Amino acid sequence: MNLLPTEEQQQIVDMVRGFLAASAPLERLRPDKFGQIGNPDAALWPKMAELGILGLGVPEEGGGLGLSAVEEALTYIEFGRALVSVGVLGATLGAHLAARTMPDIAAAIMAGTSAVGLATPRGTVAGDDGIFSGEFHLIEANEADFIVLLTSDAIALFRRDEFMGQSERLSMDSHMRLMRAALESGKPLSWSSVKDGIDHARANLLIAAYATGVAEAALAGAVDYAKVREQFGKPIGSFQAIKHKCADMAIAAEVASCQVSFASVILSKNSDESRFHALASRIVAVDAALKNGATGIQVHGAIGFTAEVEAHLFVKRAHLIDFIGGDQRVQKGQFIGADAVI
Amino acid sequence: MNLDYTAEDEIFRAEAREWLDANIPREVRPPDGPGMREFDLGWQRKQFEGGWAGVSWPVEYGGRGLSLTHQLIWYEEYAKAGGPNAELLFVGCNHAAPTIMARGTDEQKSYHLPKILSGEVAWCQGFSEPNNGSDLGGLKCRAEIVGDELVVNGSKIWTSSAHLADWQELLVRTDPAAPKHKGISWVICDMQTPGIELRPILIMTAPGHHHFNQVFYTDVRIPLSNVVGEVNDGWNVAMSTLGFERGTAGMLENIRYGAVVERLVDMARQRLGASALENDDIGQRLAQLRAEVTAVRAMTYRIASRAAIAPPGSEVSLARAFFSQLQQRIRRIALDIIGPDSIELPEDDPWIRPYLRTYSNTIAAGTSEIQRNIIGERVLGLPR
Ligand SMILES: Cc1cc2nc3c(=O)[nH]c(=O)nc-3n(C[C@H](O)[C@H](O)[C@H](O)COP(=O)(O)OP(=O)(O)OC[C@H]3O[C@@H](n4cnc5c(N)ncnc54)[C@H](O)[C@@H]3O)c2cc1C
Numbered sequence: 001m002n003l004l005p006t007e008e009q010q011q012i013v014d015m016v017r018g019f020l021a022a023s024a025p026l027e028r029l030r031p032d033k034f035g036q037i038g039n040p041d042a043a044l045w046p047k048m049a050e051l052g053i054l055g056l057g058v059p060e061e062g063g064g065l066g067l068s069a070v071e072e073a074l075t076y077i078e079f080g081r082a083l084v085s086v087g088v089l090g091a092t093l094g095a096h097l098a099a100r101t102m103p104d105i106a107a108a109i110m111a112g113t114s115a116v117g118l119a120t121p122r123g124t125v126a127g128d129d130g131i132f133s134g135e136f137h138l139i140e141a142n143e144a145d146f147i148v149l150l151t152s153d154a155i156a157l158f159r160r161d162e163f164m165g166q167s168e169r170l171s172m173d174s175h176m177r178l179m180r181a182a183l184e185s186g187k188p189l190s191w192s193s194v195k196d197g198i199d200h201a202r203a204n205l206l207i208a209a210y211a212t213g214v215a216e217a218a219l220a221g222a223v224d225y226a227k228v229r230e231q232f233g234k235p236i237g238s239f240q241a242i243k244h245k246c247a248d249m250a251i252a253a254e255v256a257s258c259q260v261s262f263a264s265v266i267l268s269k270n271s272d273e274s275r276f277h278a279l280a281s282r283i284v285a286v287d288a289a290l291k292n293g294a295t296g297i298q299v300h301g302a303i304g305f306t307a308e309v310e311a312h313l314f315v316k317r318a319h320l321i322d323f324i325g326g327d328q329r330v331q332k333g334q335f336i337g338a339d340a341v342i
Numbered sequence: 343m344n345l346d347y348t349a350e351d352e353i354f355r356a357e358a359r360e361w362l363d364a365n366i367p368r369e370v371r372p373p374d375g376p377g378m379r380e381f382d383l384g385w386q387r388k389q390f391e392g393g394w395a396g397v398s399w400p401v402e403y404g405g406r407g408l409s410l411t412h413q414l415i416w417y418e419e420y421a422k423a424g425g426p427n428a429e430l431l432f433v434g435c436n437h438a439a440p441t442i443m444a445r446g447t448d449e450q451k452s453y454h455l456p457k458i459l460s461g462e463v464a465w466c467q468g469f470s471e472p473n474n475g476s477d478l479g480g481l482k483c484r485a486e487i488v489g490d491e492l493v494v495n496g497s498k499i500w501t502s503s504a505h506l507a508d509w510q511e512l513l514v515r516t517d518p519a520a521p522k523h524k525g526i527s528w529v530i531c532d533m534q535t536p537g538i539e540l541r542p543i544l545i546m547t548a549p550g551h552h553h554f555n556q557v558f559y560t561d562v563r564i565p566l567s568n569v570v571g572e573v574n575d576g577w578n579v580a581m582s583t584l585g586f587e588r589g590t591a592g593m594l595e596n597i598r599y600g601a602v603v604e605r606l607v608d609m610a611r612q613r614l615g616a617s618a619l620e621n622d623d624i625g626q627r628l629a630q631l632r633a634e635v636t637a638v639r640a641m642t643y644r645i646a647s648r649a650a651i652a653p654p655g656s657e658v659s660l661a662r663a664f665f666s667q668l669q670q671r672i673r674r675i676a677l678d679i680i681g682p683d684s685i686e687l688p689e690d691d692p693w694i695r696p697y698l699r700t701y702s703n704t705i706a707a708g709t710s711e712i713q714r715n716i717i718g719e720r721v722l723g724l725p726r
C-alpha cells in the first residue's frame with residue numbers, strides 16, 4: 001500500500017505541469033491577454049496530442065499510452081490547476097469510448113484533430129437502451145465534431161450533428177463556450193451505462209481530479225496574496241480571520257486530493273468499488289472547488305472581484321463542472337443509494 | 343500508487359481477523375470507574391498475550407517490529423470486528439511509550455515499556471493547567487531541583503483518568519528564569535506519590551460522569567532520574583509526542599468512523615425509506631458525510647504512506663482538524679434521524695452520549711483554532 005506517486009508518476013506530473021506553465025499560464029485568461037469570452041486552449045490540443053496526453057489512459061491496442069486511471073487523475077489535477085478548457089474532458093472520455101470499436105475516430109481525437117465537446121442535462125433525460133432524448137447544455141462544442149454526453153447513469157459519444165437546435169448562450173464561466181441543444185431519440189456512436197465497466201466512474205473521477213486542481217490553485221492564489229498584501233502594517237495572512245480561511249482551504253484541498261488518489265487506484269484495478277469511490281471523490285472535490293473558489297475571492301478583497309486577477313475564475317469553473325453530468329444534489333442522491341463499501 | 347498488499351500482509355490480515363473473532367470482548371465496556379480500568383487493562387493484557395499489542399513497536403521493547411502498513415491492517419480488522427475503544431490505554435501506548443522510546447534512558451525503557459505494553463499499568467497526561475491550555479508553553483507548575491529530586495508544587499487540570507492511572511507524563515517548569523519554552527521538563531510521575539490530590543471534574547455527556555480531574559501537587563518528590571530527555575528540554579520532548587498523537591495515533595478512530603456512518607445510513611433507510619432518502623435533506627447530508635468519511639480513510643492511507651518515509655510533521659493537522667469536525671457532524675445527524683426521541687437519554691444509548699462527547703473533539707489535544715494556526719503558519723507559511 002502506498003498512496004504517494006511513484007517516481008514515474010511524478011515525472012508525468014512534472015512533464016504536464018511544465019508544459020502547462022509554458023503553454024497555458026493562468027494569465028492567458030486575463031482580459032488584456034485573450035479576452036473575456038472564449039478561450040485560447042484549442043491551440044493546446046495538437047501539442048498535448050504530441051505529448052500523448054489526450055490518450056494517456058487509453059489502452060495501447062486502442063492507440064493510447066496505456067497508462068492507468070492513476071496517471072489520468074494526476075494529469076487532471078494539473079488541468080484543473082491551469083483551468084485548461086473542459087474540452088479536454090470531452091477528448092479523454094471520447095477517446096476511451098471510441099477506442100474499442102471506432103479506431104479512426106479515437107485516433108482523430110487523440111491526435112487533437114477532432115475536438116470533443118461535452119453535453120450535460122438541463123432536465124430529465126429519457127435514455128432507454130442507448131436512445132437518448134432531452135434538453136442539454138453543450139460545453140466547448142462550437143468547433144467539436146463529437147460530443148460526450150454525461151448523465152447521472154450513462155455516458156455516450158455522439159456526432160455533434162445529432163444535437164438539434166444548437167443555439168449559443170453566454171456562459172457564467174465566460175471562457176467556456178456554451179450552447180443549448182436537444183436530442184430526440186438520439187443514437188450515440190458508443191455508450192455505456194453506470195452498470196457496465198468503469199467508463200462512467202472514470203468521468204466522475206476525472207471531474208473530481210480537475211476540481212481538486214481548481215481547489216488547489218484557488219488556495220495557492222489566496223495564500224500568495226495573503227503573504228504580500230499588507231493592511232494595518234502587516235501582511236493580511238497574519239490575521240487569523242484570513243489565516244484560518246486559508247487553513248480551511250488547505251484542508252478541503254487535501255481531503256479532495258487524498259480521495260482522488262484513493263479512487264484512482266481503485267479504478268485502475270477495474271474494481272467493483274469504482275463507482276462508490278469515484279462518486280465520493282467527486283462529492284468532496286467539487287465541494288472543495290466551490291468553497292475554495294468562493295473563499296479565494298474574499299481573501300483578495302476588491303481586487304478579487306475584478307477580472308484583473310484569477311480569483312474569480314476558480315469559482316466559475318467550479319460551478320460549471322459541478323453541473324457536468326448532474327450537480328452535487330444529483331450526485332449525493334446517487335451516492336446515498338449506493339451500497340456500502342467498507 | 344497502489345493499494346496492494348503482499349501475500350505476507352494478507353496472511354497477517356487473516357491471522358488478525360481470526361484472533362479478533364475469537365477474542366474480542368463481548369461484554370459492554372463500563373464507561374467509567376474501576377470497572378473501566380479493569381476492562382481496558384484486561385483487554386490490553388489479552389492483546390499482549392496474543393501478540394497483537396505492539397504491532398509496530400520495536401521488537402526490543404516487546405513489540406512485533408512490523409511496519410505501519412501492518413499497524414493499519416490491524417486497525418482495519420479491529421474496527422471491522424467492532425473492537426472496543428479502550429481509551430484508558432491511549433496515553434500510555436500512544437504518548438508516553440513513544441516518548442520514552444525516543445528520549446528515555448535505558449532504565450526508563452526497560453522499566454516502563456513492558457509494563458505499558460502488557461497492560462499492567464495505566465498512564466495519564468498532566469500537561470494542561472488552569473491558566474495554560476492552548477498556551478501550553480507558558481505552563482507554571484513548578485519543580486525545584488533539590489539534590490537528586492524534583493520537588494513539585496502547583497496544579498494540572500483536565501487530566502483524563504488521573505483517578506485511574508498509575509503513572510503520569512508531567513510537564514513542569516524547572517527554570518522559571520529561562521525563556522518560556524526553554525525551562526520545561528518532561529517527567530515521569532508516580533500517581534501514588536505523597537502530596538498528590540485529585541478533584542474530580544464532572545463532564546457534560548451525562549449526569550455524574552467523571553472523566554477528568556484537577557490534580558494538585560504539594561511538595562511532591564520525584565527522583566531526578568524520572569526526567570525524560572534533558573532537564574529543561576521538556577518542550578521538545580513533548581512536541582515529539584504531540585506530533586505522534588496528531589498523526590498516526592488517530593488512525594484507529596478514523597477507520598472506525600466509516601462503520602458509524604454506515605450504521606446511520608441503515609438507520610435512515612429504515613426510518614425514512616431508501617427512495618425518499620435520495621432527495622431528502624438528511625439523505626443529502628448523509629451522502630456528504632459518507633463521502634467525507636471515505637476520504638478520511640484515504641487521508642489515513644496517505645499519512646501512513648508518508649510516515650514510511652519520514653516522521654509525521656505539521657501536515658497531519660490537516661487530517662486532524664478535518665476529522666474532529668467531521669466527527670461532530672456525523673454524530674449530530676443521528677439526532678435528526680432519530681427525531682423527537684433524541685431528547686431521551688436511555689441507559690443503553692448508542693447515539694446521544696457519543697454525540698455530546700464530540701464537543702470535546704475540537705478542544706482536546708489542540709483546539710481547532712490552534713490546528714488552523716499550525717496549518718496556516720507551518721504548512722502554508724503564512725506569517726505569525
Ligand atoms: C475531553 C478532554 C480531555 C482532555 N484531557 C487532557 C489530559 O488528559 N491532559 C491534559 O493535559 N489536557 C487534557 N485536556 C485539555 C486540552 O488539552 C485543553 O483543553 C486544550 O489544550 C485547550 O486549552 P483550554 O481548554 O485551556 O482552552 P483555551 O486555551 O483557554 O481556549 C479557549 C478558546 O480560545 C481559543 N484560543 C486560544 N488560544 C488561541 C489562539 N492563539 N488563537 C486562536 N484561538 C485561540 C481556543 O481555540 C478555544 O476556542 C483535555 C480536554 C478535553 C476537552
